[in-house]
Amino acid sequence: MAKQSIVPFGPQHPVLPEPIHLDLVLEDEKVIEAIPSIGFVHRGLESLVDKKDFNEMTYVIERTCGICSFMHGMGYCESVEKIMNVEIPDRGKYLRTMWAEMSRVHSHLLWLGLLADAFGFESLFYQCWRMREKVLDLFEMTTGGRCIFSVNKIGGVLKDVDDVMLATIKATTQDIAAELRVIRKTFMEDYTVEARLRGVGILTKEQAHNLGTAGPFARASGIKMDMRTTGYAAYGDLDFDIITSNECDSYGRCEVRINEIFQAIDLIGQCIDKMPKGDIATIVKGNPNGEAFVRMEQPRGEAVYYSKANGSKFLERMRIRTPTFANIPGLLETLKGADFADVPLLILTIDPCISCTER
Amino acid sequence: MGNVKRSPWLLHYDGSSCNGCDIEVLACLTPVYDAERFGIINTGDPMQADIFLITGGINKANQAVVKQLYDQMPRPKVVVAVGVCACTGGVFKECYNIIGGADTTIPVDIYVPGCAARPQAIIDGIVKAIDLWQAKADKMENVQKELNKLDKLEEKEKK
Numbered sequence: 142m143a144k145q146s147i148v149p150f151g152p153q154h155p156v157l158p159e160p161i162h163l164d165l166v167l168e169d170e171k172v173i174e175a176i177p178s179i180g181f182v183h184r185g186l187e188s189l190v191d192k193k194d195f196n197e198m199t200y201v202i203e204r205t206c207g208i209c210s211f212m213h214g215m216g217y218c219e220s221v222e223k224i225m226n227v228e229i230p231d232r233g234k235y236l237r238t239m240w241a242e243m244s245r246v247h248s249h250l251l252w253l254g255l256l257a258d259a260f261g262f263e264s265l266f267y268q269c270w271r272m273r274e275k276v277l278d279l280f281e282m283t284t285g286g287r288c289i290f291s292v293n294k295i296g297g298v299l300k301d302v303d304d305v306m307l308a309t310i311k312a313t314t315q316d317i318a319a320e321l322r323v324i325r326k327t328f329m330e331d332y333t334v335e336a337r338l339r340g341v342g343i344l345t346k347e348q349a350h351n352l353g354t355a356g357p358f359a360r361a362s363g364i365k366m367d368m369r370t371t372g373y374a375a376y377g378d379l380d381f382d383i384i385t386s387n388e389c390d391s392y393g394r395c396e397v398r399i400n401e402i403f404q405a406i407d408l409i410g411q412c413i414d415k416m417p418k419g420d421i422a423t424i425v426k427g428n429p430n431g432e433a434f435v436r437m438e439q440p441r442g443e444a445v446y447y448s449k450a451n452g453s454k455f456l457e458r459m460r461i462r463t464p465t466f467a468n469i470p471g472l473l474e475t476l477k478g479a480d481f482a483d484v485p486l487l488i489l490t491i492d493p494c495i496s497c498t499e500r
Numbered sequence: 501m502g503n504v505k506r507s508p509w510l511l512h513y514d515g516s517s518c519n520g521c522d523i524e525v526l527a528c529l530t531p532v533y534d535a536e537r538f539g540i541i542n543t544g545d546p547m548q549a550d551i552f553l554i555t556g557g558i559n560k561a562n563q564a565v566v567k568q569l570y571d572q573m574p575r576p577k578v579v580v581a582v583g584v585c586a587c588t589g590g591v592f593k594e595c596y597n598i599i600g601g602a603d604t605t606i607p608v609d610i611y612v613p614g615c616a617a618r619p620q621a622i623i624d625g626i627v628k629a630i631d632l633w634q635a636k637a638d639k640m641e642n643v644q645k646e647l648n649k650l651d652k653l654e655e656k657e658k659k
Binding site for chain 2: 152153154156158159180181183184189192200201204207208210266267270271274286287496
């Protein structure tokens with residue numbers, strides 16, 4: 142038996158934009174075990190329910206994560222709306238769905254760029270981020286922010302989007318789809334990219350199910366699970382299929398995410414075509430009393446929002462379960478037996494969002 | 501920016517930010533905003549870095565990490581706090597695990613406000629940091645020159 146050594150990985154590491162620490166037990170160049178330790182980004186924002194009232198909390202919850210901030214705000218608002226039995230107007234629902242899908246496009250493009258950077262393909266990284274800037278410009282046009290939008294409120298959305306903007310969004314997203322078709326070729330067919338991705342980090346369907354993985358990470362292992370099919374917001378009216386892959390490796394995860402960008406662009410188009418006229422928000426009076434669960438599909442997988450209220454303006458408890466936390470056991474399984482050089486790449490394939498995980 | 505003698509390198513560390521400022525820092529380095537035109541390059545190694553970009557507030561777990569990264573950087577060094585969380589603690593100031601802004605742990609030279617800080621603001625902060633870094637380098641050089649003069653005087657006196 143070869144000698145074992147422990148190599149610390151992180152919290153500060155060139156490939157990681159965010160801090161996570163792993164102790165990698167190595168035997169020669171092979172990883173035997175990975176021991177994670179998290180907590181570098183823990184803020185304790187869920188406890189702020191004691192200090193901020195339930196309307197203000199929307200803006201705090203949005204800042205759980207800067208990448209999927211819109212969906213966090215949306216999940217929180219839906220949970221409070223569920224407690225208060227508020228039905229938001231159709232236009233509000235469609236706008237929420239549209240922004241949520243735009244978040245998915247920008248999040249997946251960001252991930253593709255980081256993946257390209259992790260396997261050393263610098264120009265591909267820049268191409269992905271150049272395309273992502275177009276989505277951010279759309280966000281800036283419609284909401285005023287690039288990362289944190291703060292357009293959700295309990296009872297609907299704060300800003301309306303006029304027809305000219307909707308047409309621009311449709312045209313720009315179609316441009317992105319056309320450009321992505323070119324880049325897709327590099328990700329899916331390039332010899333060097335395939336050599337880094339294919340057969341690396343295998344997680345079988347059974348393992349993925351037993352370890353409770355979520356989102357594209359689970360779907361790349363052939364599990365048909367997508368919370369959007371439950372039909373929250375306007376998803377019930379839209380037509381889409383669950384994208385899965387049976388590759389079970391990094392290549393499959395890349396494939397699922399690329400296809401999801403096309404799907405999201407299609408959904409944005411459907412939203413704009415069906416966009417109803419009318420109000421964007423209803424007036425909400427009183428304080429919530431009761432508790433509610435909301436499940437929704439974030440770019441990284443299923444997120445659960447739980448709110449408990451007691452009739453005062455402060456919530457009693459607010460809890461978020463985020464997809465990255467569910468995916469960490471799966472990640473540790475894929476790391477076993479991997480090459481040391483593949484570790485940064487494998488960590489990226491779950492699309493880690495540490496600030497979501499630790500809150 | 502006229503008298504910069506060497507290209508400073510940049511180290512980015514995410515304190516306890518929400519990711520918003522981090523992706524904006526990365527967006528700054530990509531071709532659309534292209535902060536690399538000022539000669540900087542993003543490095544992962546604190547021992548080669550001159551400018552420290554820190555996003556997010558300080559919490560109990562990362563305080564030691566931030567301190568260590570700062571100590572590992574060679575002098576002269578400039579610290580830029582990006583985003584309102586790094587400046588003061590921001591929206592998370594009242595959270596039980598947040599100690600405060602970056603200046604509770606390390607000396608901060610430049611504050612870039614915003615939630616999330618916009619790329620234009622971050623680039624402005626970086627440009628100011630480069631100037632400050634050069635000024636610090638010049639000062640160190642002048643001090644060294646004076647010290648050398650003193651050494652020579654002492655040698656003469658001994659003779």
